[in-house]
Amino acid sequence: MSEETSARTPSVFDQFSLAGRHALVTGASRGLGRVIALALADAGADVALVSRSADQLAQVAEEVRARGRQAVTFTADLTKLDELKQAVDQVYEAFGKLDVLVSNAGISPIWKRSTEVTEDEWDAIMTTNVKATFFLCTNVAARMAEQGGGSIITLASVASVVGTPRMAVYGASKAAVAQLTRTFALEWARHHIRVNAIAPGYIATDMTAGVLEHPYFGNAIRQATPLGRPGQPHEVAGIALYLASDASSFATGQLFLVDGGIAAE
Numbered sequence: 363m364s365e366e367t368s369a370r371t372p373s374v375f376d377q378f379s380l381a382g383r384h385a386l387v388t389g390a391s392r393g394l395g396r397v398i399a400l401a402l403a404d405a406g407a408d409v410a411l412v413s414r415s416a417d418q419l420a421q422v423a424e425e426v427r428a429r430g431r432q433a434v435t436f437t438a439d440l441t442k443l444d445e446l447k448q449a450v451d452q453v454y455e456a457f458g459k460l461d462v463l464v465s466n467a468g469i470s471p472i473w474k475r476s477t478e479v480t481e482d483e484w485d486a487i488m489t490t491n492v493k494a495t496f497f498l499c500t501n502v503a504a505r506m507a508e509q510g511g512g513s514i515i516t517l518a519s520v521a522s523v524v525g526t527p528r529m530a531v532y533g534a535s536k537a538a539v540a541q542l543t544r545t546f547a548l549e550w551a552r553h554h555i556r557v558n559a560i561a562p563g564y565i566a567t568d569m570t571a572g573v574l575e576h577p578y579f580g581n582a583i584r585q586a587t588p589l590g591r592p593g594q595p596h597e598v599a600g601i602a603l604y605l606a607s608d609a610s611s612f613a614t615g616q617l618f619l620v621d622g623g624i625a626a627e
Contacts, residue, residue, distance in 0.1 A: 372608070374609070377607060377608045377609040377611075378405060378603060378604070378607045378608075378609050379405060379406055379607065379608075380402055380405040380406045380407035380461075380462070380603075380606060380607055381405075381406035381407075382406070383406070383407045383408075383461040383462060383606075384407065384408050384409075384410070384457040384458075384459060384460050384461050384462070385399075385402045385407045385408070385409050385410065385460070385461065385462035385463070385464065385606065386409075386410040386412065386450075386453050386460055386462070386463050386464070386502070387399040387402070387409060387410070387411060387412070387464040387466060388412045388413070388440060388464065388465055388466050388467035388498065389412075389413055389466040389467030389468065390409075390411035390412060390413050390419065390422055390466070391411070391413035391414075391415040391418035391419045391421075391422060392413075392415075392418055392422075392567075392568055393567035393568055393569055393595065394466055394517070394562070394565065394567060394595050394598055394599070395413070395464070395466040395467070396422050396425075396595075397595035397596055397598070397599045398464055398466060398595075398598070398599045398602045399411055399422060399426060399464075400422070400425055400426065400429070400599075401596070401599035401600070401602060401603050402462065402464075402602070402603065402606060403425075403426040403429045403431040403433075404429055405603055405606075405607065406431070407431065407461075407462065407606070408431050408432035408433070408457065409426050409431060409432075409433050409434075410433075410434050410435075410436065410453040410456060410457060410460075411423055411426070411433060411434070411435045411436070412435075412436050412437075412438055412440070412449050412453075412467070413435075413437065413438075413467070414437060414438070414439055415437070416435070416437045419435040419437065420435060422435075423435050434452075434453070434456045434457070436449045436452050436453065440467050440490075440494040440497075440498060441489045441490055441493065441494050443497055446494065446497055446498055446501065447501060450498070450501045450502060450505070454505060459505075459509050460502060460505065460506065460509075460512060461512050461513065461606075462512060462513050462514075462515070462606040463498070463499065463502045463506075463512070463513070463514045463515065464515045464517075464602060464606070465495050465498050465499055465514065465515065465516045465517065466517045467490070467494060467495075467498075468490055468491045468495075468517060468535075469486065469487060469490045469491065470532070470569040470570070472487065472531065472532070473528050473529070473572075473573060473579075474528055475527075475528060476528075476530040476531075479530070479531055483531065484531050487531045487532055487535050488531070488534075488535055488538075491532070491535035491536065491538075491539060492535050492538045492539065492542075495516060495539055495542065496542055499514055499516065499542070499546060499557070502514065503546065503550055503553070503555055506550075506553065506555050507550065507553035507555065510553075510554060511553060511554030511555050511556075512554075512555050512556075513555070513556045513557075513558075513605060513606050513607075513610075514546065514555060514556070514557045514558075515557075515558055515559070515560060515602055515605045515606065516539050516540075516542070516543050516557070516558075516559045516560070517539070517559070517560055517562070518536045518537075518539045518540040518543070518559040518560065518561040518617060519532070519533070519536035519539075519561055519562060519563075520561050520562065520563040520619060520621040520624050520625055521533035521536050521537075522536040522537045522539070522540040522559075522561050522617065523537075523540075523561065523617070523619070523625050524624060524625055536561070539559060540559050540561065540617050543557050543558065543559040543615065543617070544615045544617075547614040547615030547616075548615060551614060556605075556610070556611070556613065556614040557614055557615065558605045558610070558613060558614060558615070558616045558617075558618060559616070559617045559618065560598060560601050560602060560605070560618050560620060561617050561618065561619045561620065561621065561625075562593060562598050562620050562621065563587060563592075563593060563619075563620065563621030563622050563624050564583050564587065564592045564593065564621075564622075565592060565593040565594065565595060565597075565598060565620075566592045566593065566594055566595070567595060570592070574592055586624060587621070587622040587623065587624055588622060588623030588624070588626065588627065589622035589623055590622075591622065592622075593620060593621075593622055597620060598620050601618050601620055605618070
């Protein structure tokens with residue numbers, strides 16, 4: 363490599379910097395959303411935080427500000443399109459632009475056999491995990507196209523790609539998110555918008571605590587995971603930072619599994 367070429371190649375560490383960028387993280391009040399928001403702030407981004415819980419959002423905002431970054435919070439139920447659009451408008455009013463969207467908001471699986479799932483339970487999961495994701499991404503993408511590009515990160519699941527007993531509806535919803543991600547990536551590449559999905563396995567959060575702590579199911583999950591343990595939120599946040607940054611500038615339309623090896627079997 364010539365000295366001229368070497369001079370043009372950015373440091374790998376510089377590629378992970380989000381200095382001067384603005385991010386929106388939904389479902390940011392706890393769990394993966396909170397940890398991802400803090401990781402983006404650590405990398406230099408100002409962060410807009412959206413959730414249904416104002417009190418918890420305020421706490422996360424303080425954690426972002428303690429890292430020297432700006433934080434704004436908005437409470438919204440993203441299953442209601444008027445609230446979703448208002449939240450996006452408010453974020454743009456606060457920041458002027460968005461470089462990164464992390465569409466993390468979702469609801470946990472209803473842990474029951476397929477024959478026992480009710481219509482209301484089906485509707486709740488599909489509306490939150492699929493409909494809200496679709497309209498959030500499309501609303502933000504329209505703005506990103508006008509500004510010249512950006513990175514959109516969705517949250518799928520290992521249940522997108524492997525059958526998971528007692529999680530049929532959740533798995534179907536997350537498979538839909540994975541497919542939306544691929545389609546968005548193709549449609550929006552011409553606008554320099556990259557769209558990728560993270561597919562976690564069992565991660566130790568409030569959402570999964572009940573299952574992981576169950577004497578039978580928790581042990582079964584550990585046995586089914588080649589690494590023999592649940593993941594930790596920061597192990598997902600690292601992938602989110604990669605996808606938000608220039609380090610992943612040639613990656614789009616991909617499903618990044620962070621599952622301890624479950625899908626490899």
